[in-house]
Amino acid sequence: MSSNFGIPPSNVLAHLEPLTLDVPEEELEQFKNLLKLSNIGPTTWWNQQEDTRFGVSRDWLIKAKDIWLSTFDWRKHEAYINDFPNFKITIKETDSCQIDVHFAALFSKRKDAIPIIFLHGFPSSFMDFLPMMDLLRDKYTPESLPYHIIAPSLPDYGLSGSLSQNLEMTLERAASIMNGLMIALGFDKGYVAQGGDLGSMIARLMSVNHKECKAFHVNMLTLEPGSAPPSTDSLAPEDLRILERTMKWRQDGLAYALEHGTRPATVGLAISSSPLALLAWYFTLITRLNFF
Structure with a gap:
């Protein structure tokens, strides 16, 4: 069913490479061995407190390690990710720098579909939006879906790459890359940006710095540093x-x-x-x- 949502608009300006996530078995074994060898520190008064005042408790971490090793099934989660259309695309940030950006998507076949980019925060990933995308693909067909849903991995996160080890990934630069992604997908006439946490900061900058972003929605908004607090x-x-x-x-x-x-x-x-x-x-x- 998801493959029907994986057909991009005809005006895409760059090559899209379909992505199927398949972590090599040797990497999973290496990870599991590292997890097995990871020691848990000795008992202290602080790490016996279960109310999170001082952070994670030792007992919680012991149980989490056991679950991770004995019952967690990565392949199940991998299959869930692959049940959605996933792509990689190369975005040029400057004449000398480019970056590979991953995103999951639901593309509509409607001419009037509204493009929306969903930007995750930290500690988080594009997977935050998969349950929502699940609901949308159950409710709509590619012919009736009123939106194009784009859920990228932010630069330097997860399945997306980095610009360069010699460049700092600033919020402004990340906003420029995300705007470049939407333009490359053919949404240069306008799109909506939604974000939470770190994604909210990027969405706001996209709306300010890039004319293609016509509207934005955030679920976290902070005052600029130095701004006087409003009267209560x-x-x-x-x-x-x-x-x-x-x-x-x-x-x-x-x-x-x-x-x-x-x-x-x-x-x-x-x-x-x-x-x-x-x-x-x-x-x-x-x-x-x-x-x-």
């Missing part, structure tokens, strides 16, 4: 309660973001050394974000 005099009691909760979260839930922003090299090298290190770090991020 007219807020309802419920809004004041939410604001108070947010201020508390800023005191004890923002440490990971400060580490990411100030020491990204250290964090990247540390958590890429072990699957369990990565999982423990993700746990901390997700539990802090779920505070809301």
Whole structure:
């Protein structure tokens, strides 16, 4: 059924390479061996607390490691990903730099279909949008689908590549690449960008810096650094309660973001050394974000 949604518009401006994800078995075995050899630190007072105040607990990590090794089935998830049309496309960022971008898609055959690009955040991936795409392909046919759905892996994430080891991937550059993706797919007349978390920042920049982005929707919006906070005099009691909760979260839930922003090299090298290190770090991020 998904193959019917995998036919791109006739005005695509670049070569699309269909992608079937197939991680080599030797890489999966290497990963599993690394996971087996990843030690879990000794018991401390802090890592015995189950309320996430201090991050992941030791017992949770022990159980997660066991599930990962004994019952997790990567091939099942791989088959789910491959059940959707996936592609890779080369986007030129500058005359000397280009990048391979992966995306999953549902293409419509309607002439008036609205192109929408969905931008994930961190820690996340394009897979966030597959359940939504599942609903859409159950509800519509390629002839009736009112949208073109484009769900890319952001540059430097997952199945997408990097521009260069000698270039910093800034938000502006990522927005330019995502806009280039939509233009290459033939949507130069206009498209909509939707994003959450990091994707919300990129979507906003696409709408500001690129005329092809006609509208955007975000589920996270932050004030510019240095912006004066608005008055709270007219807020309802419920809004004041939410604001108070947010201020508390800023005191004890923002440490990971400060580490990411100030020491990204250290964090990247540390958590890429072990699957369990990565999982423990993700746990901390997700539990802090779920505070809301």
